[in-house]
Amino acid sequence: MLKLFNTLSRKKEVFKPVQSGIVRMYNCGPTVYNLTHIGHFMAYTFADVLRRYLESWKGFEVKQIINLTDVGHMVGDAEQGEDKIEMQAKKEGISVQQVIDKYSKNFIENYGKILLQQPMKFPKATEHIIEMIEIIKVLIANGYAYESGGNVYFSIDSFKGYGKLSHFNIEELKAGAGQRSEQDPLKKNQLDFALWFSTSKFKGHVLKWPSPWGEGYPGWHIECSAMSMKYLTNAFEKGKFEPTKFETIDIHSGGEDNMFPHHEAEIAQSEGATGKKFVNYWMHVKFLMVNGEKMSKSLGNMFTLDDLFAKGFSPQAIRYLLFSTQYRQALNFVTDNLPGAQKTIDRLNTLISKLQSIKSETENSDFNDLITKTDLDFESAMDDDLNTPLALSKLFDFVSKTNSLIDENKIGKKNASDALVLLKKINAVLNVMSFEQAQIALPDELMTLIEQREQMRKAKDFVGSDKIRNILLEKGIQLIDSKGSVSWKKV
Numbered sequence: 001m002l003k004l005f006n007t008l009s010r011k012k013e014v015f016k017p018v019q020s021g022i023v024r025m026y027n028c029g030p031t032v033y034n035l036t037h038i039g040h041f042m043a044y045t046f047a048d049v050l051r052r053y054l055e056s057w058k059g060f061e062v063k064q065i066i067n068l069t070d071v072g073h074m075v076g077d078a079e080q081g082e083d084k085i086e087m088q089a090k091k092e093g094i095s096v097q098q099v100i101d102k103y104s105k106n107f108i109e110n111y112g113k114i115l116l117q118q119p120m121k122f123p124k125a126t127e128h129i130i131e132m133i134e135i136i137k138v139l140i141a142n143g144y145a146y147e148s149g150g151n152v153y154f155s156i157d158s159f160k161g162y163g164k165l166s167h168f169n170i171e172e173l174k175a176g177a178g179q180r181s182e183q184d185p186l187k188k189n190q191l192d193f194a195l196w197f198s199t200s201k202f203k204g205h206v207l208k209w210p211s212p213w214g215e216g217y218p219g220w221h222i223e224c225s226a227m228s229m230k231y232l233t234n235a236f237e238k239g240k241f242e243p244t245k246f247e248t249i250d251i252h253s254g255g256e257d258n259m260f261p262h263h264e265a266e267i268a269q270s271e272g273a274t275g276k277k278f279v280n281y282w283m284h285v286k287f288l289m290v291n292g293e294k295m296s297k298s299l300g301n302m303f304t305l306d307d308l309f310a311k312g313f314s315p316q317a318i319r320y321l322l323f324s325t326q327y328r329q330a331l332n333f334v335t336d337n338l339p340g341a342q343k344t345i346d347r348l349n350t351l352i353s354k355l356q357s358i359k360s361e362t363e364n365s366d367f368n369d370l371i372t373k374t375d376l377d378f379e380s381a382m383d384d385d386l387n388t389p390l391a392l393s394k395l396f397d398f399v400s401k402t403n404s405l406i407d408e409n410k411i412g413k414k415n416a417s418d419a420l421v422l423l424k425k426i427n428a429v430l431n432v433m434s435f436e437q438a439q440i441a442l443p444d445e446l447m448t449l450i451e452q453r454e455q456m457r458k459a460k461d462f463v464g465s466d467k468i469r470n471i472l473l474e475k476g477i478q479l480i481d482s483k484g485s486v487s488w489k490k491v
Contacts, residue, residue: 002058002383005328007282008165012385017250023060024232028254031069032103033084035304039288039295041114043255045322046285048116049429053382056428064119065231070100070126071207073220079194086206096206110305114315115431123227129209131226132218134241135273136195144272148186150198150214156191159268165282166260193265194219221265246274253283289332316432317342323388348433351399353480354406355416357487362412371422374398378426395426454486
């Protein structure tokens, strides 16, 4: 059975979706004010591996949503100050909308380049202002929120479960918030968070909409509640917010920095509005380290995908490195490790090429047992809270043993076919292997050269054999020798 670590309970729990056969998953997306860095893409790669495993191994239909925050996220995650997008617009000397369009486009393009499956939708916060206002109105009516000076705040004292996700001591947080030099006089409690900002209090804000509390814009947290409810539940089935139609969402994920206050606020406002549990399984990805240090602009170690692509690293190598560590363990991302990741992928593809070239009728029943064991071992590792390092170790144990059997000419084409089925099944989760390359038919003249070289190898004419190998390499064909056979791949 699949077990996932639930941040809410702080333990691994057997995964069971609300609706049989369907998994509804919401992944916190980026604030589209700058290029998305690899720390973000570690979280999205984790979500992609989880989705692929749920679909290809567990047979679920996964409905996935990843939002784009394009308003209301303040610099430093504070509630006062300047909107990140407006600040970037001033910095670049372009309009707010141009910033949104530019970085939304970059994120979505790179999302595809790193071989991630497209979600059902990338909804933008600015396209869901009406839904946010509808939820805020219900929160005020239910006694969880209050209007003060044109702003609307969620009262954390009204929600008894506040703090249950992060497990922070709320009284200590209150004391700390009360001692800060910057106080918001409109709040009843300095930990109360904003649902709606009035432009009368924050003059000059470009993005603004009419509301029952005056012209303004939404707070950061309310956006995700509105978009997750709209696309993963029936709460907005007829365009109007109907709290009774809300169904608990299965999985909500994000980086561990989202846990507090963002996800804590999501729970409070969503459950305050609906009276139902918001999410069953909360999953958080550990911070990414770069060269042993926390990634930051000041240290100059904040890599974007564009940076890595410009250095010539492949999407497969980047992707492999990002999921090679279990998602709840800190990954130390070192660019020097990317060539090693590529060699690992090349090793997998070389085995695929070898298997595709086997013509022998040999049948090895013991090899079938190895395939079955690898299948079970890989699933067992992934069932244990997506233990990708253990799963990969089982895969490469299979690779090593299979290579040895091929070199000893101890498996035939039926064995090879079964092995390829297993590798394709595993790759449905990892998505780094290539099964097309070796199957491309080569021109007759190149096939003739390969056959001539095989004759030279059998005659121990290694000088002539090496000469043909080099000729083929110049033409972009790399030969892969094994005992009794040869395969090739394009390079």
